[in-house]
Each structure stands twice: as C-alpha cells, then as structure tokens.
Amino acid sequence: MLLIHCPYCDDTLPELEFAYAGEAHIDRPKDPSALSDEEWRDFLFIRTNVKGIHAERWRHINGCGRFFNALRDTVSDRFFTTYKAGEARPDTTELEAAG
Amino acid sequence: MNAPVTSVDRVSIAVLPPVARFNLRIAPVDLKKASAAFGLTLPGKIGQGARNGDRAAYCIGPDEWLLHAAENDQDAVVAAFEVARAETPHSLVVISDRELTIEVKGPAAAELLTVGCPLDLSCIAVGRAKRTVFDYAQVTLIRDGEDAFRVEVWRSFFPHVHGLLKNARREFAVGF
Numbered sequence: 559m560l561l562i563h564c565p566y567c568d569d570t571l572p573e574l575e576f577a578y579a580g581e582a583h584i585d586r587p588k589d590p591s592a593l594s595d596e597e598w599r600d601f602l603f604i605r606t607n608v609k610g611i612h613a614e615r616w617r618h619i620n621g622c623g624r625f626f627n628a629l630r631d632t633v634s635d636r637f638f639t640t641y642k643a644g645e646a647r648p649d650t651t652e653l654e655a656a657g
Numbered sequence: 658m659n660a661p662v663t664s665v666d667r668v669s670i671a672v673l674p675p676v677a678r679f680n681l682r683i684a685p686v687d688l689k690k691a692s693a694a695f696g697l698t699l700p701g702k703i704g705q706g707a708r709n710g711d712r713a714a715y716c717i718g719p720d721e722w723l724l725h726a727a728e729n730d731q732d733a734v735v736a737a738f739e740v741a742r743a744e745t746p747h748s749l750v751v752i753s754d755r756e757l758t759i760e761v762k763g764p765a766a767a768e769l770l771t772v773g774c775p776l777d778l779s780c781i782a783v784g785r786a787k788r789t790v791f792d793y794a795q796v797t798l799i800r801d802g803e804d805a806f807r808v809e810v811w812r813s814f815f816p817h818v819h820g821l822l823k824n825a826r827r828e829f830a831v832g833f
C-alpha cells in the first residue's frame with residue numbers, strides 16, 4: 559500500500575484513506591460558451607498521460623476531507639511531494655534531469 | 658442500546674450509551690468564539706483532542722471539529738452556537754443519531770483494530786482522534802488510553818464494523 563503525505567493533516571497515511579482525482583492544474587475555462595467544441599473536448603477529456611512525473615489531485619476522503627495535489631512518478635509510483643490546492647506546481651527540472 | 662458486552666482477557670468490545678454529537682465547521686480564526694460557545698477550548702490542529710467532563714472536541718479537518726456533550730445538553734449547545742451565529746458564520750450539525758460508538762478496550766485493543774484499520778495506531782497518541790477507515794467504512798477513531806479506543810461509526814455501517822470486531826475478537830479468544 560502507498561503511504562501518502564496529506565499537506566493539511568501534515569501526516570503520512572495509508573492509501574486507503576485517499577482517493578485519486580485526476581490530473582492537477584486544469585483550470586475550468588472562464589467562459590465555456592466562447593470555446594469551440596474541440597477546445598471544450600480537450601478541457602473535459604484530453605490529459606497529458608505523462609510517463610514520469612505527474613501532477614495530480616488526491617482527496618483525503620477518509621481523513622480531513624481536503625483535495626490536494628501530488629507529484630508522483632507514474633513509472634515507479636513514487637511520490638516526490640504533495641502540496642495544498644491552489645499552490646503552484648513545484649519546480650521539477652532537477653528531478654526530471656536526474657531521470 | 659443494550660448491546661451485550663463481549664470480553665475475553667485481552668480485549669473487550671462494548672457499545673456505549675448515546676451522547677450528543679455535533680459536526681462543527683468554522684473558520685479557524687473564529688475558533689475562540691466557538692470555544693466560548695461550547696465552553697471548552699477547541700484544539701487547533703488536526704488530530705488533537707480536548708476534554709473536560711462530558712464535553713469533548715476533536716479537530717478532524719482544517720476547519721472541522723467533532724464535538725461531544727452529554728445527551729441532555731444537546732439543545733443547550735445548539736442554542737449557544739445559535740447566539741454565536743450573530744458574530745461568526747459557521748455550520749453546526751447535530752449528528753447524535755448518525756453514529757454509534759463502539760468501545761474497544763484491553764491490552765489487545767490496538768491489535769484487534771488492525772483487523773480493519775490500515776493506520777499505524779502507535780502514531781496516535783492518547784487523547785487524540787482521527788477520521789479514518791475500517792474495512793471500507795469511514796469511522797472516527799478516538800484514543801482514550803494506551804489500551805482504550807472508541808470507534809464512532811455511521812449507523813448503517815455499524816452491523817458490519819461491530820460484526821467484524823466481534824468475529825475477530827472470537828478468533829483472538831481461540832488463539833489466532
């Protein structure tokens with residue numbers, strides 16, 4: 559079982575307390591009716607599906623209840639860090655350079 | 658509820674009498690006002706608990722608290738927070754009947770809970786509480802002592818959680 563650090567609880571807890579909630583940092587368009595069908599499709603469905611470091615949302619559903627973001631390697635499942643919702647994605651250039 | 662108390666030497670399970678329970682959501686900056694209304698200083702960090710007689714408060718989210726009071730005090734607590742509403746917006750939801758409380762007590766209490774709870778229970782200090790999961794059912798786990806826990810579980814999940822604990826206790830009793 560993965561152990562995940564909740565930035566609100568400031569505690570590292572078993573995966574069973576958490577729910578995955580998709581890719582992070584996808585802003586809902588401010589004026590959806592101004593978008594083309596293709597743009598709206600991309601917003602709804604098209605994700606990066608990255609192989610490597612992925613910024614993703616998690617919810618501490620069986621805990622404090624909060625959504626937060628995590629950087630996880632989709633190959634190894636390793637969590638590099640987690641951070642509160644609304645915070646910027648941490649810089650991962652060095653991590654990515656290190657492979 | 659008059660559920661039977663089941664006990665072997667190492668661990669006992671009991672269903673505790675009803676209490677008044679509340680779920681409080683309030684901005685942390687207004688915590689002092691909530692403490693004044695409740696008559697107990699509410700803890701500020703997730704996991705922390707505070708207790709004075711019948712009154713208890715456990716912080717279970719960044720802006721969320723579980724409050725306990727004597728069953729007869731339920732209306733008084735609601736009235737006190739109703740007064741505080743003029744000063745601070747908040748939500749106080751009476752959840753007294755939503756949950757039942759199972760007491761798990763004895764030297765093997767923590768071991769029994771590991772049957773359904775994935776947490777490292779050694780990390781929960783006495784007096785603290787945590788919302789977590791017990792075999793897919795969401796529960797609030799309160800640690801009252803080294804060998805004493807309370808499990809608050811939603812009524813509809815109670816037969817499952819209580820049944821599992823009872824079965825596991827029987828297995829402990831026959832030496833598994």
Ligand SMILES: [Zn+2]
Binds near residue numbers: 565566567568621624
């Ligand atoms: Zn949390």
